[in-house]
Amino acid sequence: MRTQINPLDLWCIMGHGVQRQYAPTSICFGCGPANEKGLQIDSYRCEEGLEMRFTPSEEHQAFPGMINGGIIGSLLDCHGNWAAAIALMDAAGLEEPPCTVTATYSISLKRPTPAGVELHVLAEVEDLQDDRASIKMTLTAEGKVCATGKGLFVAVKEGHPAYHRWS
Secondary structure, eight states: OOOOOOHHHHHHOOOOOOOOHTTTOOOTTTTOTTOTTSSOOOOEEEETEEEEOOOOOGGGGTTEEEEHHHHHHHHHHHHHHHHHHHHHHHTTTTTTTTOOEEOOOOEEEOOOOBBSOEEEEEEEEEEEEEEEEEEEEEETTTTTEEEEEEEEEEETTTTTTTTTTOO
């Protein structure tokens, strides 16, 4: 008996997140695979929503040994945005996620985030409507919560400046 592999699982097996699957030419600083100087995060489906792992580089530090809050904000913002896009796609039965943008987001820095260790970010849907999703995010390092966030991400329509950014 031959086992069928879900295409999304294949992307994960091959090391490609949803960003590389759906927006390989995106230049976004946080999540754009085509931005060589960006963070180039990879987000993967999980039971709770989307998760990602990221190991910061030396240039991401605010002071020796600790990550800059702006980098943390970018990680949470981009990862939360993708969680919303994937949730909206799934809810509508679409083959591709709608282009979503950040309407609002906030982060709370709970403790200094160490450099040189892998960070884990989990994004979960709190509320889903036809064209928007409220997402909560949690960033942990070495099993400790370093930052949390909440965001409202909205699908944009033709005519919005970001509409074609993923194609």
